[in-house]
Amino acid sequence: SGCGTFTFLSSAVAAVSGLLMGYELGLISGAILQMSSVLALSCKEQEIIVSSLLFGALFASLTGGFLIDRFGRRLSIIVASSLLVLGSLILLPYESYGILIVGRIAIGTSISLSSIATCVYIAEIAPQHRRGLLVSLNELMIVIGILFAYISNYAFASISHGWKYMFGLVIPLGALQAIAMYFLPPSPRFLIMKNNDEAARKVLQRLRETSDATKELTVIKSSLKDEHQYSFFDLFRSKNNMRARMLVGLTLVFFVQTTGQPNILFYASTVLKSVGFQSNEAASLASTGVGVVKVVSTVPAIVFVDQVGSKTFLCIGSSVMAVSLVTMGLVNRNIRVNFTSVCRSQSPEDLFLQRLGNLTSVTNESLKDLFASMTSPERLTFDVQRSPDVARTGEWNRTALAGGKSTTESHMENGEIPVVLKWLSLASLLVYVAAFSIGLGPMSWLVLSEIFPGGIRGRAMALTSSMNWGINLLISLTFLTVTELIGLSWVCFIYTIMSLASLAFVIVFIPETKGCSLEQISEELAKE
Numbered sequence: 001s002g003c004g005t006f007t008f009l010s011s012a013v014a015a016v017s018g019l020l021m022g023y024e025l026g027l028i029s030g031a032i033l034q035m036s037s038v039l040a041l042s043c044k045e046q047e048i049i050v051s052s053l054l055f056g057a058l059f060a061s062l063t064g065g066f067l068i069d070r071f072g073r074r075l076s077i078i079v080a081s082s083l084l085v086l087g088s089l090i091l092l093p094y095e096s097y098g099i100l101i102v103g104r105i106a107i108g109t110s111i112s113l114s115s116i117a118t119c120v121y122i123a124e125i126a127p128q129h130r131r132g133l134l135v136s137l138n139e140l141m142i143v144i145g146i147l148f149a150y151i152s153n154y155a156f157a158s159i160s161h162g163w164k165y166m167f168g169l170v171i172p173l174g175a176l177q178a179i180a181m182y183f184l185p186p187s188p189r190f191l192i193m194k195n196n197d198e199a200a201r202k203v204l205q206r207l208r209e210t211s212d213a214t215k216e217l218t219v220i221k222s223s224l225k226d227e228h229q230y231s232f233f234d235l236f237r238s239k240n241n242m243r244a245r246m247l248v249g250l251t252l253v254f255f256v257q258t259t260g261q262p263n264i265l266f267y268a269s270t271v272l273k274s275v276g277f278q279s280n281e282a283a284s285l286a287s288t289g290v291g292v293v294k295v296v297s298t299v300p301a302i303v304f305v306d307q308v309g310s311k312t313f314l315c316i317g318s319s320v321m322a323v324s325l326v327t328m329g330l331v332n333r334n335i336r337v338n339f340t341s342v343c344r345s346q347s348p349e350d351l352f353l354q355r356l357g358n359l360t361s362v363t364n365e366s367l368k369d370l371f372a373s374m375t376s377p378e379r380l381t382f383d384v385q386r387s388p389d390v391a392r393t394g395e396w397n398r399t400a401l402a403g404g405k406s407t408t409e410s411h412m413e414n415g416e417i418p419v420v421l422k423w424l425s426l427a428s429l430l431v432y433v434a435a436f437s438i439g440l441g442p443m444s445w446l447v448l449s450e451i452f453p454g455g456i457r458g459r460a461m462a463l464t465s466s467m468n469w470g471i472n473l474l475i476s477l478t479f480l481t482v483t484e485l486i487g488l489s490w491v492c493f494i495y496t497i498m499s500l501a502s503l504a505f506v507i508v509f510i511p512e513t514k515g516c517s518l519e520q521i522s523e524e525l526a527k528e
Contacts (some may be wrong), residue, residue, distance in 0.1 A: 017114035022145025030153020055472035056108025080114035126184035147291030260495035297437035309514035317439015329492030
C-alpha cells in the first residue's frame with residue numbers, strides 16, 4: 001500500500017547513482033595496473049591518481065548539502081550524472097598524468113554529490129513502511145557496481161589500453177540516468193520547502209496512487225517546522241545529548257575507514273598481485289571474487305537487519321574482520337614479498353626509455369630515482385610469460401634476497417610463492433570483505449540515520465560524510481607509501497587492532513535500535 005510501481009521505478013532510476021558510484025570506486029583497482037605500465041607511474045603517482053577521486057568527493061560532501069537544498073534533489077542527481085559523463089570523456093582521448101587527476105576529481109565530485117542526493121530523494125518519495133527497503137536499494141546497487149567494476153577489470157586486463165574502455169563503459173548509463181531523471185517527479189518535500197504545495201500534492205498522488213494525499217502532505221509540513229528547532233551548532237552542544245551523539249557518529253565513520261576496507265577496494269588487484277597472482281588478468285579475476293563476496297554478503301544483511309539488529313551485525317562483522325586480518329598478516333609475513341615491486345612494474349631500461357620519451361618530464365630527481373632503482377641491491381627476476389598489455393613494458397618482480405634456505409624461502413628466491421599461501425591469503429581477504437559487508441559497510445549508515453533527530457539529521461549526515469571522505473582520502477593517499485615502509489603484514493596487524501577497537505566501541509556506545517521508531521530512539525538518546 002502506497003508503494004506502487006511508479007514509486008519503485010523512480011527509486012530504482014535514482015539508485016543507478018549507487019551503481020555508478022560502486023563502479024567508479026572499484027574500477028581503479030584494475031585500471032591502475034595498466035596505467036602504471038603505460039604512463040610509468042611511481043607508487044606516489046599511483047596513490048595520487050587513486051586519491052584524486054576522493055579530493056572531488058570531499059569537496060562535494062562539504063558543498064553538496066547546500067546545492068541539494070537550494071536546487072533540489074532531482075536536479076542535483078541530473079547534474080551529478082552529467083558531471084560523471086564529462087569526467088569520463090576527459091579521460092578517454094589523453095594519456096596524461098595531469099588529465100587523469102582532473103578527470104578523477106570530476107568523477108569524485110559527481111559520485112559524492114549523487115550519493116547524498118539519491119539517499120535524500122529516495123527517502124522523501126518512499127512511503128514510511130517501505131523507506132528502509134527502498135533506501136537500502138542504493139547500498140545494494142553500490143556493491144553490484146563494485147562487482148561490475150571487477151568484472152570489467154578482468155575483461156579488459158589483457159587488452160591494450162583496456163583502462164580506457166573501463167572508464168568509458170559508464171558514459172551511456174550516466175547519460176541515460178540524467179535523461180530518465182528529467183522525466184521523474186521532484187521530491188514532494190522539496191516542493192513544500194519552496195512553498196509549492198499544489199505541485200507537491202500532485203506528486204504525492206502520483207507516487208501513492210491515490211486521489212487524496214492531504215494527510216501525508218500535512219505530516220510533511222509539520223516535520224519541516226520541526227527542522228527549524230535545531231541549528232548546525234547544536235550538534236556540538238549538550239542540548240538533547242547532541243554532542244555525544246555527534247561523537248558516536250564521527251567515531252563510527254572513523255572506524256569504517258581505519259579498519260582498511262577502502263584500501264582493499266582501491267588496491268585489491270595490487271594487493272593480490274603482490275601475494276602471487278602475478279599477471280594483471282589473474283589479479284583482476286581474483287579481485288572479482290571480492291566483488292561477488294560483497295554482493296552476496298550485503299543481501300542477507302539488508303534483508304535480516306530488522307530481525308537481527310544493526311548492533312549485532314556490527315559486532316559480528318568487527319570480530320570476523322579481526323580474525324581474518326590476523327590470518328592475512330601472518331600469511332603475508334611468511335610470503336615476505338616486496339609489495340612495492342608491484343607498483344613499480346617496469347624494467348629499468350624500459351622505464352628509462354619512457355622517461356626520455358617525454359623530455360619535459362625528465363628532472364634531476366626523476367633520473368636520480370631511476371638510477372637508484374637500476375643499482376638497487378635487490379635481485380631482479382624477470383617474468384618470462386607476460387600478458388599482452390604489459391609485454392612492451394617488461395613487467396618484472398623484485399624479490400628480496402633470502403637469508404635462509406628453507407623451502408618457502410627457496411620459492412621466494414625463484415620469484416615463486418607457495419600455492420597454499422597464495423590461496424590462503426585470498427581466502428582470508430574474502431572473509432574480511434564479507435565481514436565488512438555485513439557489519440561496518442551497511443550498518444554504519446543505518447545507525448547514523450537513526451541516532452539524530454529529524455530536524456538536524458541532514459546536516460549531521462553531511463558532517464559525518466565529510467569526515468568519511470576526508471579520512472578515506474588520507475588513508476588511500478598514503479597506503480602504498482606506508483606499506484612500503486612497514487610491509488603489508490604489519491598494515492594488516494594495524495587494521496586488526498582497529499577492528500578490535502571498533503568492536504569494543506560498538507559494544508559500549510552503540511544503542512540497539514531494533515524494533516524502535518525514530519522518535520523512540522531519539523527520545524532515549526536525549527536522556528543519556
